[in-house]
Every structure is written in C-alpha cells, then in structure tokens.
Amino acid sequence: xxxxxxxxCIPGTARVAALAALSFVQHTPYRxxxxxxxxxxxETEFLExxxxxxxxxxxxxxxxxxxxxxxxxxxRLSEEETSDWFCFMDSDIFASAPFSQKxxxxxxxxxxxxxxxxxxxxxxxxxxxxxxxxxxxxxGKQLATTFFCAYRMDVLRQVKEVCNVGFEGTPINAIPxxxxxxxxxxxxxxxxxxxxGKLLTLLAHSFGYRTHYDDLNELAHIGGISCRTxxxxxxxxxxxxxxxxxxxxxxxxxxxxxxxxxFDSNLRKLRASTDIRKRDHYLHKTLRHxxxxxxxxxxxxxxxxxxxxxxxxxxxxxxxxxxAVCRTLEQIDQDNCGLAWENEAAA
Numbered sequence: 191x192x193x194x195x196x197x198x199c200i201p202g203t204a205r206v207a208a209l210a211a212l213s214f215v216q217h218t219p220y221r222x223x224x225x226x227x228x229x230x231x232x233e234t235e236f237l238e239x240x241x242x243x244x245x246x247x248x249x250x251x252x253x254x255x256x257x258x259x260x261x262x263x264x265x266r267l268s269e270e271e272t273s274d275w276f277c278f279m280d281s282d283i284f285a286s287a288p289f290s291q292k293x294x295x296x297x298x299x300x301x302x303x304x305x306x307x308x309x310x311x312x313x314x315x316x317x318x319x320x321x322x323x324x325x326x327x328x329x330g331k332q333l334a335t336t337f338f339c340a341y342r343m344d345v346l347r348q349v350k351e352v353c354n355v356g357f358e359g360t361p362i363n364a365i366p367x368x369x370x371x372x373x374x375x376x377x378x379x380x381x382x383x384x385x386x387g388k389l390l391t392l393l394a395h396s397f398g399y400r401t402h403y404d405d406l407n408e409l410a411h412i413g414g415i416s417c418r419t420x421x422x423x424x425x426x427x428x429x430x431x432x433x434x435x436x437x438x439x440x441x442x443x444x445x446x447x448x449x450x451x452x453f454d455s456n457l458r459k460l461r462a463s464t465d466i467r468k469r470d471h472y473l474h475k476t477l478r479h480x481x482x483x484x485x486x487x488x489x490x491x492x493x494x495x496x497x498x499x500x501x502x503x504x505x506x507x508x509x510x511x512x513x514a515v516c517r518t519l520e521q522i523d524q525d526n527c528g529l530a531w532e533n534e535a536a537a
Contacts, residue, residue: 191294193340194221196250196267196278200257204233205489206415207281208240213518215246217285217408220277225250225267228257261386264336264357268346277340280306282412282482286514289408293340300402301345302391306338307405308413309511310481319382320362325403327392329377332401334391337411345399346390353393360384372396410515414482436487436499438480438512485515492519 195214199207207224214222224241226234226249234249241247250267252258258266268276275297283306297303311323318326325333336357350356353369361383365373372393384392391401490496501516503509 191275191290191297192220192273193275193277194223194273196223196225197281198225198227198260198263198278199229199233199237199281200227201229201233203281203415204229204236205493206412208237209489209519209522210281210284211240211247212244212522213285214279214283215244216518216521217288218290219246220290221246221248223248223250225252225263227252227263228255260336261356261358264387268341268343268350268357271343274343275340276343276346278336279338280336280411280413282415283338284410284412284515284518285408286410286511286518287408289406292406292408296402296404297340297342299400301342301399302334302394302401303340304334304336304338304401304403305406306409306411307335308337308411308478308481309508310413310478319380320384320388321382322385324382324385324388327377328380329374331377331392331395332403333388334401334403336386338406338409339387342399345394345397349390349393349397349399352397355389355393357387357390359386360389365389369393407511410511412482412485412515413478415485435497436484437502438484438499439502440504481512484512488516488519 197207197211197214211222211224214220224237224247226237229237234251237249241249252263264278267278293303307323317324318328318330320327320333322335325335327333353366353372355366355369362378362380365378365384369389370378373396377392394401484499484501487496487499491498501509501512503512
C-alpha cells in the first residue's frame, strides 16, 4: 500500500522525532510527514536538514502560530487527507525491523487499526473504559488508541459527517445527544471521560465498521519522552540524579521503589489515591517515565556527554524490545544520516 503517516512534532521534541522518523523510513516503504506544531525556527531548520536527506520524509507546516492540541491537529490533518487512508503516529515510536507486509495484510481486513502500547505498560494490562490506554469499552467493543493508527477515509468521513464528531476528547456527560442512539446505555455508564478519538471509534461500531488492535513487535513506543516538558525534566534528572551510569532494572518498573518519589509526581499521586482506576492511571504514567528516562540517558550518551546506560531486565520480551530500539539508534548513527545537534533548541 502507498501510505503516508503523519507525525506531530511539538516544541522540545525535534531530536527524538528525527530519530524516530529516520527509523520509520529505514524499515518501511511508506512516506512520513512531520507536522510542525508550534516549533521555533531553530527546530524547524534542524528538521528541514533531516528531511532533505530522505525523499520519503516531508515537513508539514502548521498554519497556526500557537501550539494546536493533539485532537484539533488530527481533525485538521484528516480533513486535508486525499488518499484512501488517514495514518498517524506518535513522535517517539521506533521501527527496528520491516513490518509493512504485515500491516498491509491487516488493513485489508479492518477499517480502523491501532497499535503501539507504551513499552512499560504492555497491552496485556488492558483496561476497559475510555482512558488513553483503554482498548475496550465497558461493554467490550474494540477501541483505538492514538499512538499508531490507520483510518479508512470513507469510514472516517461517514462517522464524522453523520455524528458530527471528530478526534476531540469528550467528557461522558458532554456527549452530544444526537449520538445517544448509536451508543448503548451500558457503554455510557463509565467513570472515564472519553480520551482522544474514543467516541469516534465507539460510534464506528454502530455503522458496522471493523476496529482492530495489534501489537506490531517491529515497533516500539517509548511513551512519555515526547511530551513538551520532557527537555526540562531530562536536564534536571540527568544533572541531579543520573550523574552515574543509568541502569534500567526491574526495580525501575516497580511502583514500590521509593528512589523516585522526590521528583515523580505521579508516584506521589499513586500512593495517595484510593481510587483503583486513578491508581492504574498514575502507575502506567510512572512506569512510562522510567523507560523514557532510560532512552533519554541513551540519547544523551549517543549525542551528548553522558555515560552509556545499561539494561538489566528479567522480562525477556521487554528487554528484547528495549535492545532493539538501541540497535536502531546505532544503525541511524552508522548510516551517516547527517544529524548534527549543534542547535541547543534541537538538542
């Protein structure tokens, strides 16, 4: 298939987005459009240099001078899409091996596809509901995440036009009344507000469309490293805690590890909360940030002056996927892709 994926890049994430984009075009025949959302000139120029070195990489400037929300940007991009599929992915998803044949085969059998649960969470810990990690509604209908997605455009247009909804997140008590006839009462009995795109994919079931989730092992979603505040958090952590060699261990993925309580607000909230669903939410965010910290330290070693981090994980599958991303970063460097981190804003 001739697919084009959109990768939304926000301020402070140009380095990670560039590495992820290069891993993607290295292992697929697809095109990739890097959407510049609120980037300053130095980051834009940096990504222009990266895109100039690969014909399947392109930049998509945003018309707004202000940072646009993820949901609003997805709505804009979907309205501009002219091909049969609307595809998008997070800017911290790395490809470590070819997967296009597998994805092409899957897309022939479904209308809405999603993948790439964050590495630390793992899709085995599925939660019913409408949070960003939920893959099933309270009644068991398959939902899509917005990490790595492909929507058949005729399906997307029909649902958006008939129901007048898009990718925006929606509080349960603010679902438009016109949508009630397509949603069961049991699916409305949820304590979760509907995260980005959840209402859209829930409604797609009422039109007979097929939604499918699949863990593509050739892709690894770090999760958390592409948030806007990460650069500041990274500098603080590396300068105040990770002065020595960073070692990713089983303890790092344990919510009972108190070493991180000083700077991990999610861990503090996890310990203080008695709500089971909120505790799950804070736990997943805590674990996601631990894995993101490892890769931040790895990139800092590769392109900065930090020590080489080490992996000591007993989970063979997680260790294998973490190591695969590290090898991918090595290959990008060896391929001499022309990446230079002289711009402080990009680095």
